[in-house]
Each structure stands twice: as structure tokens, then as C-alpha cells.
Amino acid sequence: MRWWAAVEWIDQIIKKGLKSVDEVEIFYVEGRSISADLKQKKINLASASEDCGLGIRTIHKGRIGSSSTNDPGHWSECLDAAIASGHLATPLPWEGLPVAQDISQTPLTFDPLMKVEPASALALLEQMLAGSEEHTAEVTAGSAGLSTSTVTLANSSGVHYTDSHTGVSLSLEAIHKQSTGYEFDHSSFMNKVNPFHVGERASFFAHESAGGKEIPTGNYEILLSPLAYAELLGSVFIPALNGRNVHAGRSRFAKSIGEQVSVPLLSMYDDPLLQGADGSVSWDAEGMPTHRIDFIRDGVLEAFAYDLKTAYRYGKTSTASAVRGGYGGSPGIGHHNFVVDGKRSSIADERAVYVHSVVGAHTANPMSGEFSVELSNAFWMEGGEFEEPIRSAMLSGNVFSLHNEIIGMSQKSRSIGSLILPSVRINKQHIIGK
Amino acid sequence: MPGITYYDLRHVTGQITHIDIDNGICESAGTTFFNKAVLRVISKSGWGILQIDNYQPCTGRKFDELLQKACALSAITQEPVNLGDVSRGVLAVPAMKEDPRLVSIEEKSAILSEIEKGAIHPSVVNRRANYIERVEQVGFFDSSGNEYAYEMCRSGFNVLAVASRNDNTQMGYEREHSIDGFNLRHHLGLGKKAAGIAVALLDAKSAHGGKLKAILDPELAGVFAHEAVGHASEGDLIQEGNSVLKDKTGQKIGNDRLTIVDDPGLPEFGFDPVDSEGVAVRRTEIIKNGVVNAFLHNRESLAAVGNGIAGHARGMAGEPPLVRMSNTFIEAGDATDHEIFEECKNGIFLKGSRGGQVDPGRGVFQFNAEYGYLVKNGECTGMVRDVSLSGDILTTLHNIALCGKNRKMSPGYCGKGGQSVPVSDGAPTILLCDAVVGGSGMD
Numbered sequence A: 001m002r003w004w005a006a007v008e009w010i011d012q013i014i015k016k017g018l019k020s021v022d023e024v025e026i027f028y029v030e031g032r033s034i035s036a037d038l039k040q041k042k043i044n045l046a047s048a049s050e051d052c053g054l055g056i057r058t059i060h061k062g063r064i065g066s067s068s069t070n071d072p073g074h075w076s077e078c079l080d081a082a083i084a085s086g087h088l089a090t091p092l093p094w095e096g097l098p099v100a101q102d103i104s105q106t107p108l109t110f111d112p113l114m115k116v117e118p119a120s121a122l123a124l125l126e127q128m129l130a131g132s133e134e135h136t137a138e139v140t141a142g143s144a145g146l147s148t149s150t151v152t153l154a155n156s157s158g159v160h161y162t163d164s165h166t167g168v169s170l171s172l173e174a175i176h177k178q179s180t181g182y183e184f185d186h187s188s189f190m191n192k193v194n195p196f197h198v199g200e201r202a203s204f205f206a207h208e209s210a211g212g213k214e215i216p217t218g219n220y221e222i223l224l225s226p227l228a229y230a231e232l233l234g235s236v237f238i239p240a241l242n243g244r245n246v247h248a249g250r251s252r253f254a255k256s257i258g259e260q261v262s263v264p265l266l267s268m269y270d271d272p273l274l275q276g277a278d279g280s281v282s283w284d285a286e287g288m289p290t291h292r293i294d295f296i297r298d299g300v301l302e303a304f305a306y307d308l309k310t311a312y313r314y315g316k317t318s319t320a321s322a323v324r325g326g327y328g329g330s331p332g333i334g335h336h337n338f339v340v341d342g343k344r345s346s347i348a349d350e351r352a353v354y355v356h357s358v359v360g361a362h363t364a365n366p367m368s369g370e371f372s373v374e375l376s377n378a379f380w381m382e383g384g385e386f387e388e389p390i391r392s393a394m395l396s397g398n399v400f401s402l403h404n405e406i407i408g409m410s411q412k413s414r415s416i417g418s419l420i421l422p423s424v425r426i427n428k429q430h431i432i433g434k
Numbered sequence B: 001m002p003g004i005t006y007y008d009l010r011h012v013t014g015q016i017t018h019i020d021i022d023n024g025i026c027e028s029a030g031t032t033f034f035n036k037a038v039l040r041v042i043s044k045s046g047w048g049i050l051q052i053d054n055y056q057p058c059t060g061r062k063f064d065e066l067l068q069k070a071c072a073l074s075a076i077t078q079e080p081v082n083l084g085d086v087s088r089g090v091l092a093v094p095a096m097k098e099d100p101r102l103v104s105i106e107e108k109s110a111i112l113s114e115i116e117k118g119a120i121h122p123s124v125v126n127r128r129a130n131y132i133e134r135v136e137q138v139g140f141f142d143s144s145g146n147e148y149a150y151e152m153c154r155s156g157f158n159v160l161a162v163a164s165r166n167d168n169t170q171m172g173y174e175r176e177h178s179i180d181g182f183n184l185r186h187h188l189g190l191g192k193k194a195a196g197i198a199v200a201l202l203d204a205k206s207a208h209g210g211k212l213k214a215i216l217d218p219e220l221a222g223v224f225a226h227e228a229v230g231h232a233s234e235g236d237l238i239q240e241g242n243s244v245l246k247d248k249t250g251q252k253i254g255n256d257r258l259t260i261v262d263d264p265g266l267p268e269f270g271f272d273p274v275d276s277e278g279v280a281v282r283r284t285e286i287i288k289n290g291v292v293n294a295f296l297h298n299r300e301s302l303a304a305v306g307n308g309i310a311g312h313a314r315g316m317a318g319e320p321p322l323v324r325m326s327n328t329f330i331e332a333g334d335a336t337d338h339e340i341f342e343e344c345k346n347g348i349f350l351k352g353s354r355g356g357q358v359d360p361g362r363g364v365f366q367f368n369a370e371y372g373y374l375v376k377n378g379e380c381t382g383m384v385r386d387v388s389l390s391g392d393i394l395t396t397l398h399n400i401a402l403c404g405k406n407r408k409m410s411p412g413y414c415g416k417g418g419q420s421v422p423v424s425d426g427a428p429t430i431l432l433c434d435a436v437v438g439g440s441g442m443d
Helices: A001-017 A072-088 A117-130 A195-209 A228-242 A241-248 A308-314 B060-076 B105-117 B189-201 B216-234 B235-240 B299-305 B339-346 B393-399
Strands: A022-037 A040-061 A063-068 A137-156 A160-176 A181-186 A218-224 A266-270 A293-298 A338-342 A352-359 A372-383 A383-391 A394-400 A405-416 A419-433 B006-022 B023-043 B047-053 B124-142 B145-167 B168-178 B208-216 B260-262 B285-288 B296-299 B307-309 B327-331 B347-351 B356-359 B364-376 B379-392 B401-405 B408-416 B418-426 B430-440
Touching: A001 A022, A001 A040, A001 A072, A022 A117, A022 B006, A022 B235, A040 A072, A040 A117, A040 B060, A063 A072, A063 B105, A072 B023, A072 B105, A117 A137, A117 A160, A117 A195, A117 A241, A117 B060, A137 A195, A137 A293, A160 A195, A181 A195, A195 A372, A195 A383, A218 A228, A228 A338, A228 A352, A228 A372, A228 A405, A228 A419, A241 A308, A293 B364, A308 A383, A308 B299, A338 A405, A352 B047, A352 B356, A372 B356, A372 B364, A372 B379, A372 B430, A394 B379, A419 B208, A419 B430, B006 B105, B023 B060, B023 B105, B105 B124, B105 B189, B124 B189, B145 B189, B168 B189, B168 B408, B189 B364, B189 B379, B208 B216, B208 B339, B208 B364, B216 B235, B216 B260, B216 B285, B216 B296, B216 B327, B216 B347, B216 B356, B216 B364, B216 B393, B216 B408, B216 B430, B235 B296, B285 B296, B296 B299, B299 B307, B339 B347, B339 B401, B339 B430, B347 B430, B379 B393, B393 B401, B393 B430
Parallel strands: A040 B047, A063 B023, A218 A352, A338 A419, A394 B430, B208 B347, B296 B307, B327 B418
Antiparallel strands: A022 A040, A022 A137, A040 A063, A137 A160, A160 A181, A218 A419, A266 A293, A266 A338, A352 A372, A372 A383, A372 A394, A394 A419, A405 A419, B006 B023, B006 B124, B023 B047, B124 B145, B145 B168, B208 B430, B260 B285, B260 B327, B347 B364, B356 B364, B364 B379, B379 B430, B401 B430, B408 B418
């Protein structure tokens, strides 16, 4: 089913739904993707997928129902299931889905030059392999993928928006003796990924980490790479800014608005309209026009993220932070381009422990923020150079309190998923040697 | 069809029913539907794979068109794929005690709500309970004439309690998931248990980092087996050269009494009646009496690597199967709990799991306990929170000093290559010497 054919039955679903419920919302996504995987240096498989999915949300007297299917031909059963699910939901204060507004329909994350074809994946893999030749290491696995999709959001208040996305992602894994290296890149735009660099870095980390020395247990100044910082931030800190978690008692920041929650040099915001960023959108998953949200400004907590449901329930305003993980289920609170920003400086001059990534960030305690993770590709760094590698150690601390110990941010930021963040230099972190 | 030496198609349809109750409010409840297939072909050069949403079974010219599409993809592949010879057969799916589909969603919601209310406590600021039920109809056929079909249902629930005092926020989390059928009844106490743990953790101390003796309860010891041994024995990683267990077959990496097994045929949460390539599932003794014995394989890695058993290919609906664990466990030993605590004398007793992760090429793993107790003179004393362990695959298994008598399996999900599959892990209580414990506690 093509999206222009979808328009017709979208109207039919809304019309039929309105016979039983106050409001109807349709989310329809259709896309295709190509990927190819390396087993060592040879392409072992190539795959293609064609996806489509229909999500329906109904609201009746404050009861929200939802259902989804990837067989849009059976939309009628899906609508019935959504309405039935609404009967079970507890009624909540609800002031209506958004009405249509004059929002730009120009896609922000669509690259017309991207060719979602096996040949594109082949070219990316070849460039990554060329990059990996820069250092002595064996490639173990790698992948390159390209995708394109069209998303349509419509509701019974007249919203009917369409957006298109493209995406390219690549990764490479390498090993040297008993030392591994991993690197990746992703973007909505073909010319913003650097496959040669991905290959070069993967083999660099594998090669350079070999022969690492032990580190004695103690407190050290550390440099978290954007990847290591993102791993810790994403699983603990960012969920605490989610308005739903705040009001439900699941956020440590619940009573911290107006308070200093990090060092003053740091700010965090969501900028959905950032040019060239992967998560950029003009409207959120409920059709609200997006705008910048300043969560933390100069270390002071200023705002939380809200979708419509949570905002209506707690007397707040939606921050257009509704996102969908796919077509299934209801939208939830998330972010579009989450940026960590602040005063930049040269942070790698003085000797510190550089941590490229960590093993086990998802086991951090999401409530208290406490974590103990294994270091991956850790080095002593001085004068901006990777010095001797560190073989194996654990880093223990608290994701919230380490934000009071950040003493600098690198000049450059990097995009990791939907986060855009620099390397950070942090005081007094506890490392457990072996 | 010219150029194609093998194909198979795995078609999964089904429905997912969920209920989400948050602080007494039914946030959402309902049913969604899915229909996905994956068609894999091997041409002269490699795999061509087509992932199909909303697959309508077809034959003749229509099916040939799909084969051609998949074959065209394989044009960029560069290495011939060989498939190992395997045995066939499908196990019967264990009968459910009570079919969840015969219980109305209103009744499910009412019972879940009771469990959630069990977590009410003056110090508990948030309670959340989720129910999930997934019914799958699976069909498979391949170009060699193998064909099977079965239906399976997995269901279960989680309950979370968050306790808070001053700036201290802690959580307790309980879960039950099974293939035995509707399992919400008779678990009304779990909400209360989650609340009890969350509240007790408010007074727990952070663990001190360092090397010490650790007693692992069956759930945590199961995750240890999964992270420390299971992933590194996956044949695809061995084939890629990304595991420290490569070329270690026959080498001793643990003590004589240590046997670690993966068995997809065990009627636990990771049960598969047949694997995703139509191969009969078999108990695989990864480590036998301390020696690296057999790798987990799919047909491709069996042919490329050998030294193991196929039947471990698993894929999510519509996704190409990968080599995966199913039910992974350390075999029971002969130590009593009393002996384990006596032998430990001074150390730490760790319970529950928040998961773990491994870098199999480097041979380093990390996993996390929900909570624990300091052991002094063989007795449990003060409670500690947020304790992680890490270790080296090739040395840590030697440090398993004692294995208890009773093995218990715990359900969970395992992620790899962007796919999440149901698994169970288990073990008896074990004593681990020289465990590297991470914790931020300071003197």
C-alpha cells in the first residue's frame, strides 16, 4: 500500500471511529531499508525490508485507547481493538488533540541523494575496510545500512501532516590479539558520514588497546568520550527529565526546578529544529509544533519534557516532546536532538584517564544514578595524545553527582543516536583496578 | 531457480496484549497484531535476505518473484556459505495450565491491579505493574522439504516499587514470565516484596569496590553463566574471530565440577520446540567438567567452525536468525548453603540481577546485582546496594569454588544484533573467590 493510497482510508478510519469515540488519531509509517553485513572482511549477507505499520489512538471521555497492526488492510479490526482498549483505561483529564496549524512540511531529515540500494551499502563497507587498513588489526564484523521512510500523522481535528526521513548507519568491529575496537557513525545525510574514519578508528582502538597495563585502585581525573558519556547519560540522567517520571515519583529531579543540578558551565537542551541533526522534526508524534526546550541552563534545572497526556494530567503545557518508537502503542515522552553544551576548552592537555566506552551502562540504577561499569578502550591521555592503554578496570560512581564534578568540555561535539555531546573532563572518579 | 542453492521462509503472525498500571491508574491496555516473515536464500556467493511485513502466503510465480528479489540482493555478497548437516525434529510445545486467551482482559487487569496495590507503603512514591502476553503462530519451510508449524504463548508481569526518603531514591523490582500459561494468579505477594526491597534499600550502604569472596544467588549466578560463558560460545562470534573461546576446545578453563549448559528444549522461558532454521534443538554442554566442550551453532557456523551443536538459531519475527542462547545454566553441585557461607566466611552475598554485558573478543564481562548483604563470619549482616561484578572469561571460572545443590531458572530477555529474544538463566547458589566487585562506597 502506498502512502497516497493511504490517505483515502485514513479518512475512512477517522469517520468510522468518530461514530463511537470523541477523537481519533492515525499514525502511519511506510519505509524500506537495505543493509549488508561483513563477516571478517567479506560481505556475508545482504538484506532488504519493506515495512509498514498503522497505529490508531482513540480518546473518549478521557479514556485513551490504542492498537496497531502492520496489515493496514485490516484497519477496521485495529480500530475496534483501539476502542476496546479505551474502555479499560482509567479516564484522565483531556483537553483535545491539536488542531491543524501552519507548520512547515519540508522534511528536515531527508536526503534526496541517498540511494537505498545494495550498491550504496557495498561502497560504504569498502571504504570502512580501506580505513581499517591504517592500523594492524583483524576486522571481525561490520555493517552498513540505508533506509527511507514516510510518516503520516492525521487526527479528527484536521491535522494531516506528512514527513519523510532517510538514514545511513555503519559500524565496524576489529580485534588485535585480545583487544577489541568498535566504531560507528550515522546520519540522515549521506555526505555527513565518514566510513573511512569509522574503519580507521575501529582498528586504531583494537590495535592501541593491546598490551594494556593495570591501574591501581584510586580516585582519578577522567575524560569520558562522547560515547561513554552518552551511555551513562542516556540510561539514567535523561529519563529523570521526563515529566511523566517526575510526576510519578520516578525522578530524582522532581523537586529540583530552579536548583543547581550540575556545574554552571553546563547546559542541556532539546533542539528539534537543528539543521542537519538526525532527530530534527517540525511536529512531534502528536502533531504539536516543536521548539527548543532548555532543561538545564548554566547548571540550573529549568524544565521537564511533556507530551499532551502528561501535560493535561498535571496542569502543564506540552513541550512537543511526544515520540514514537515505531507505529505500535501510544506515543511517549522523549526528545528529538538532546544537546549537552557549554563553554568549550582544551580538556586533554593534562594527564587523565580517557574512557572511550563502558561495558554494562544499562545496569546503572535508574533511580539513584549509582553505577559500576567495566572500562573499554581506556588509556592514559596527556597533551591530547593517547598514551599507554589501561588493561582492565571498573569505574564506579553516580551519574547525577558526577555532573557536579565536570571541569571541562571538549571543543568538538559528536552525535550519538539522538544525543549531541562533547567529551567531558571529570574530577575525582573512583576506579577499581584488578 | 537458477543461482539459488537453498532457501527458507519463516512466517510469524500473532498478537500482543498488554496492561500498564501506574500508581493505581490503568494507563493503557489492549491488543496489537503483527504479521512478519523472513525469506533467506543462498546463491553462489552468500545470503540474500528479504524481510517482509504483512506477508501473504503465496506459491508459484508470486513466490518465485520473492526468491528472485532475495537472490538479487545476494549479488553484492562475497563468500560462499556452507550449511552443516543437522538433525530434524520438533518438540511438542508444553501444555499450558491455563490459556491466558481464555481470561478476559478485565480480569487480568483486576488481578494486576491487586499486585500493584500490594506495593503500597508510606515510603513508596511510585508503583508500576505491567502485564504482557504474546501469542505467536510460527510456520517454516525450506527448499529441502522441511516444514513445521507451531503456536506458543509467553506471558508474564513486572512490578516496580520506588521508595524515596530525603534525596535517596531506591527501587525494588519483581517479575514472573513463563510459557506455562496464565501466571498472574497466586503472585499477589510480589508487589509487597518489591516494596519491601525498595524500602530496605533506603538504609543500605554502597558496596566497597575491590576483590573479595562473593556468594551469588541462583538468579545472579545464572546471569554470570550467560555473560561469562554463553555469549563467548556463540558460533557466529567464534567464526568471526571475536571470542576468547576460539581455538580453546578441550582446554580447561574451570574446575572439575563445573558444567555449563544451554538447552533450548528445557521447558523454561527460553524454550524453542525447533530452532529458526528448522533444526532439532539439543542440550549443549558448553563447559563440561571445567573443559571447553561444545559451541552453540547455527547451520552456517557449524559448517565453518565445528566443535559444537546446531539448533541454536533464533530470530525475532521477521528478522534473520542469529546464534543465540535459550536456557543457560550451571549444573547443580553438592554443597549445602551452610557449607557455602562457612567457606565464604567474610565476603558479600549478592541477590537478583539488573543484567550484564560482555565483550567476548576481549573476554571481559560485567553484571549487576539488585542488592546484597555483607557476610561476616559466615553470617549475612548489613544490606548493600548497587553492586557490580566484572571478570575475565578465561580466569574467572577457576574461581567458582562451590556450587549448591538446587538449581533455579529465572526468565529474562537477551539482546544481540538489535534483536531481543526470551531466555532463562539459572544456577545453584555459587561461591566465587577473588570476585572483582565494583561499588562507590568509601571508608
